[in-house]
Amino acid sequence: MVANSSYGYISPEDYLQGEQNSPIKHEYRNGQIYAMAGASNTHVIISLNLAAMLRNKLRGSGCQAYISDTKAQIESINVYYYPDVVVSCDQRDKTFDNFLRYPCLIIEVLSPTTEAFDRGDKFADYRQIQSLEEYVLVSQTRKRVECFRRNFEGQWVLYTYADGDDLCLASIDFRCAIADVYEDVVFEFSQVPDSR
Template identity: 65%
Template sequence: MVTSSREYYISPEEYLEGEKVSQIKHEYINGQVYAMAGASDAHVTISMNLSMLLRNHLRGSSCRVYMADMKAQIEIINRYYYPDVMVTCDARDREFEYFKCYSRLIVEVLSDATEAFDRGKKFADYRNLESLQEYVLISQNTMSVECFRRNEKGRWELYPYGKGEEVHLASVDFLCPIAAIYEDVVLADDVL
C-alpha cells in the first residue's frame, strides 16, 4: 500500500535498479515510487500457506509460484506491483530475473489499509495483463476467498468461497479446502 512517495518522475529502469539495493520494497505507478508497509502474522501465514499448496500442486509443471518479493510488470500502463502470490506458466517469464510479465494467477491478501486499493485501482490495473486468468482476494479477518475469473468473453466473474468450502483456481487446475489456506491463522470469528 502507498505509505510515501517521491515527487519527481523515475524511469522504470531507475526503479528496477533501485529495488535491487533497497532495504524496503516499493511499488511503481507511472513514474512514482511508493513504499510498502509491513504485513501482519495472518497476512504472511495465508500467503505462505497458499504459496506452498500451489508449489506442491504445480511441481514438475512449466508453472512457477512466487510469493511477496517478485514484481508483476504491467508494461502497457507503466506499473510494477508486488502481489502476495503470483503464478506464471509462460516460458517468456524465465528471461526476467526481477519481475514477471505474463502472470496467469495473482493473489492479494486483504488488510484494512489495502482492501479498497486491491479491489479497485489495483484490480483495474491487473486487468491490463492479457495473460491474467484469475485474480484472487483473500480476507485475513474472516474465512473468505473471492476468485475473479476471466470468462471466454473476457469478462470477469466472481466465484466466492467461505468456511467449509473447497477453493477452485481454474487457471492452474487447483482445488483445496479453504481451511488449508487458513491453517494456523487465528480469525476474529475464532476469538469471539
C-alpha cells in the same frame, strides 16, 4: 501500497535499479514509487499456506509460483506491483530476473490499509495483463476468498468461497479446502457468519 509517493518522475529503469539495493520494497505506478508497509503475521501465514500448496501442485508442470518478493510488470501502463502470490506458466517469464510479465494467477491477501486499492485501482491495472486468468482476494479477518475469473468473452466473473467450501483455481487446475488456506490462522475476534 502506502499513500505517500516520492516527488518527481522516476524512470522504470531507475526504479528497478534502486529496488535491487533498497531495504524496503516499493511499488511503481507511472513514474511514482510507493513504499510498502509490513504485513501482519496472519497475512504472512495465509500467503505462505497458499504458496506452499501451489508450489506442491505445480512441481514439474512448467508453471511456477512466486511469493511477495517477485514483481508483476504491467508494461502497457508502466506499473510494477508485488503480489502476495503470483503464478506464471509462460516460458517467456523465465528470462526475467526480478519480475513477471505473463502471470496467469495473482493472489492478494487483503489488509485494512490496502483493501480498497486492491479491489479498485490495482484490480483495474491487473486487468491490463492479457495472460491473467484469475485475480484472487483473500480476507485475513474471516474465512472468505473471492476469485475473479476471466471468462471466454473477456468478462471478469466473481466466485466466492467461505468456510466449508473448496477453493477452485481454474487457471492452474487447483483445488483445496478453504480450511487449508487458513491453517494455523487465529482470528482475533469471533467470526461473523458469512452471508453470501
